[in-house]
Amino acid sequence: MNPSTEITPDKQSVEQTRLAQGSQNAVAQPSTVVIVGPPWPRSGAARVIENQIDYYRGRGFHTVFVVVPFHRAFMRSSPIWDEISEGIQELGAHNSFAAPLEEKRYNAAKCTASLRHAFRGTALDWEFAMVNSVRLPKDLLQFLHGRPISLFHVNYVQTLGFALRLRKKLRGQGTRIPIILETHDVQSDLLQQRGELNPWTRKPDLLKRTVRSEISQLEKADVLVHLSEDDFRFFQARMPYKPHVLALPTIDEKYVSAVNSTAAFQDAIDLLFVGQNHAPNLAAMKWFFEQVWPLLAENRYNLKIVGAVDTAVKQSLPRVFETFRSCFVGPVADLAPYYRSARCVIAPMVSGSGTSIKTIEALALGKAFVGTWKAFRGIPIERLKVAGVRAYDSPRGFADAVVSILADEQRANVRSRAVYECIFSIQANFASRDEAVRSATTKKK
Numbered sequence: 001m002n003p004s005t006e007i008t009p010d011k012q013s014v015e016q017t018r019l020a021q022g023s024q025n026a027v028a029q030p031s032t033v034v035i036v037g038p039p040w041p042r043s044g045a046a047r048v049i050e051n052q053i054d055y056y057r058g059r060g061f062h063t064v065f066v067v068v069p070f071h072r073a074f075m076r077s078s079p080i081w082d083e084i085s086e087g088i089q090e091l092g093a094h095n096s097f098a099a100p101l102e103e104k105r106y107n108a109a110k111c112t113a114s115l116r117h118a119f120r121g122t123a124l125d126w127e128f129a130m131v132n133s134v135r136l137p138k139d140l141l142q143f144l145h146g147r148p149i150s151l152f153h154v155n156y157v158q159t160l161g162f163a164l165r166l167r168k169k170l171r172g173q174g175t176r177i178p179i180i181l182e183t184h185d186v187q188s189d190l191l192q193q194r195g196e197l198n199p200w201t202r203k204p205d206l207l208k209r210t211v212r213s214e215i216s217q218l219e220k221a222d223v224l225v226h227l228s229e230d231d232f233r234f235f236q237a238r239m240p241y242k243p244h245v246l247a248l249p250t251i252d253e254k255y256v257s258a259v260n261s262t263a264a265f266q267d268a269i270d271l272l273f274v275g276q277n278h279a280p281n282l283a284a285m286k287w288f289f290e291q292v293w294p295l296l297a298e299n300r301y302n303l304k305i306v307g308a309v310d311t312a313v314k315q316s317l318p319r320v321f322e323t324f325r326s327c328f329v330g331p332v333a334d335l336a337p338y339y340r341s342a343r344c345v346i347a348p349m350v351s352g353s354g355t356s357i358k359t360i361e362a363l364a365l366g367k368a369f370v371g372t373w374k375a376f377r378g379i380p381i382e383r384l385k386v387a388g389v390r391a392y393d394s395p396r397g398f399a400d401a402v403v404s405i406l407a408d409e410q411r412a413n414v415r416s417r418a419v420y421e422c423i424f425s426i427q428a429n430f431a432s433r434d435e436a437v438r439s440a441t442t443k444k445k
Contacts, residue, residue, distance in 0.1 A: 030062040033149045036163045037155035039067045039074055039098070041087020042335065043185060043276055043355055044357030045155065048227065048249055050091045052182070054137040055433045057092070061150065064143070065093035066166075069101055070127045070158040085326055086333075097140040099162065101133065108135030114200065122205045123196045124158070124187060124213040132161045135170060137259035144170060151440055152179045157187055157217045162353075178440040180435035182247075185354035186234055188214050193351060194279045215239065217269060223440045225432075228355040228378025243439040247432035248379065250355055250424045251364035259365055262336040270301035270406065271340035274335065274361075275309035280352035280374075287395075288321050288348040295399035303327045306338050343409050344368040348374035348398060354378055363420035370410030371402045379423065387419045 033056045037049045049065070056063050067088055074080065079098060088096050088147065104414040113121060114128030121129075152163045160181060167177050187212035198205050215238055218224060223243045232246045273288075275281035303324075310328040314321040332338065335415065339345075345362035349371065355378035363371050373391040376384055391438070392398040405412045 010281075010289075021160075029148065030060055032144070033061045033063055033151055033153055034149060034163070034166070035063060035065045035142070035153045036068055036159045036166075037065065038159065039069050039081075039084045039088070040276075041084055041090065042333070044361075046087070046091060047251065047255075047361065048182070048184065049155060049356050050252055050255075051250055051320050051429065052155075052433070053091055053093050053250055054152070055430055057094075058430070059434075059437075062396070063093040063095070065091060065096045065392050066137075066140060067096070067098045068131060068159045068162045069099075070131050070156070072101065072106065072130070074101050076102050077107070078297060078308075083333075095143065097137055097143075099137050099140070101130065102135060106130065117200070118332075119233040121200060122210045122213045123191050123198050123216075124205075126199045126212050127158045128161055128213075128217060131158055132164055136162075136166055138231075141169065149177050149273070151177055151437070154179055154221065155182045156184050157181065160220060162215055178222040178438050179220070179222045180225060180440050181218065182225040182227070184229055184398045185234065186211075187213070188360070189353045200211040210421075211238075222284075223436050228353070229380050230378050231354060241259075243436075245432050245436040245439070247429055247436070248424055249355060249360050250426045250429040251361055251420075253426070256364055259336045259339050262340045264341040265337055267302060267341075269338065269342045270344065271303045271306045272338060272345050273303075273305045273347070273403065274338070274345070274358050275305070275307045275308075277308040277312045279312075280349060281309040282316055283351045284348045285309060285313050285320070286317060287345070287350045289317075289324060291395040292348060292398050295395060296402060297319065299403065303404075304329055304342075306332055306335065306336065313356070318332045339365055339367065343410070344402065344405055346369060346402065347371035349374035349377070350379055350426060357422065360420070360424055360439055362421055363416045365426070366413045366417035368405045368409050368422075370398060370405055377402055383423050384419075388415070388421055 007055055007121055024159050035049065035052055038045060040046055045370045053063050053065065056352070060385045067084065074377045081098065085098065109129045113125065117125055135141070140163065152167060154160050154163045163179060167179070167441055168178070188207060191210055194203065199202060218235070218239065222247065224270060225245045225247050226235065226237055227247060227249050229246060229318050234280045275284065306329045308331050312319070313328065329338070347356065347369070349356065352374055359371060359375050371391060376389060376391060392401045405407055
């Protein structure tokens with residue numbers, strides 16, 4: 001990823017920049033926000049980062065996105081970076097940079113972390129150490145040198161160490177740069193749900209130990225932003241002295257328009273599920289195929305499952321995968337034609353934490369939607385009830401809802417979009433992000 005050409009904002013954007021900085025003086029160039037996040041293009045996390053970029057661009061900032069991995073699959077030598085580079089450019093940052101893992105530095109970091117934690121660290125400590133092995137890219141340092149940097153916006157606690165090192169390297173440029181951290185879930189809970197083994201002990205960590213590791217890192221950020229009401233409450237209870245902001249996700253209307261103008265496939269997709277290779281998606285597939293699909297099989301619906309969840313199903317549920325092989329599409333470069341062709345999007349979630357971006361995405365696109373309560377996790381329950389949302393947690397209830405909604409598809413489409421506009425407006429999202437920026441930039445140094 002090479003730096004793109006700098007884009008100068010219009011006069012209105014420059015005025016917004018001055019307001020965000022609390023200054024009445026004109027600026028020579030727009031202030032910069034450095035956004036740090038994992039290399040997961042075309043994912044729910046990518047949609048959130050795209051929202052951040054849209055927000056900062058709308059407020060007149062120059063946006064720099066830095067991709068930082070915390071999984072060993074993302075070594076510099078991996079061919080996966082070609083796909084990542086293409087996907088990251090779609091997010092719309094003025095400039096994008098990659099900071100891949102390197103084998104030698106990774107191995108050295110493992111040894112250092114083992115000694116530091118006396119071989120008794122947590123799985124999260126291991127991920128923190130992995131990120132700390134990532135080299136600060138020279139082209140990134142050269143690009144940022146001399147630029148007015150207002151703040152860092154960090155995605156996932158695992159990438160915070162990279163941002164802290166980058167900030168330290170840039171500290172000669174002026175006052176201490178504040179850091180906003182967007183949590184994207186309680187990472188300790190996710191590790192436990194996946195049954196993640198501690199690399200040192202080869203056993204699962206106790207939850208209270210990984211929570212301690214997580215909190216110790218979050219302490220280093222100035223403001224915490226949460227995408228889920230559950231996460232907001234969890235962290236606020238444990239860190240009441242930190243500013244916390246709830247920013248319910250929203251979907252870029254440009255994306256909605258692009259999907260709605262995309263040509264559909266010749267054959268309609270009756271039921272669509274979109275999911276990455278995560279434990280909750282695997283559990284959803286198990287429940288759906290074992291308990292719900294037998295109640296729907298006679299209808300001969302055209303079912304498509306898009307995303308890397310196919311890998312998880314193939315490994316953990318090989319009989320299910322073989323039986324329904326034709327339904328699994330796998331990862332795709334462009335979801336638009338699948339959404340455009342879908343008559344109904346399903347989310348048969350039986351576990352998970354945080355907020356489901358795919359649920360919000362389906363509602364934004366005005367797609368008929370059938371989900372369990374877990375599909376609406378993290379969203380304020382009272383607002384869902386006011387919007388008339390129903391969830392279906394029993395196999396029979398879920399199956400009956402699918403049949404009913406497909407019988408009156410147009411009405412269900414209208415209802416989905418109405419729910420989205422009621423709860424996930426861009427105005428509310430930007431107001432929350434304004435609050436986070438104010439808290440970070442006015443915090444006493």
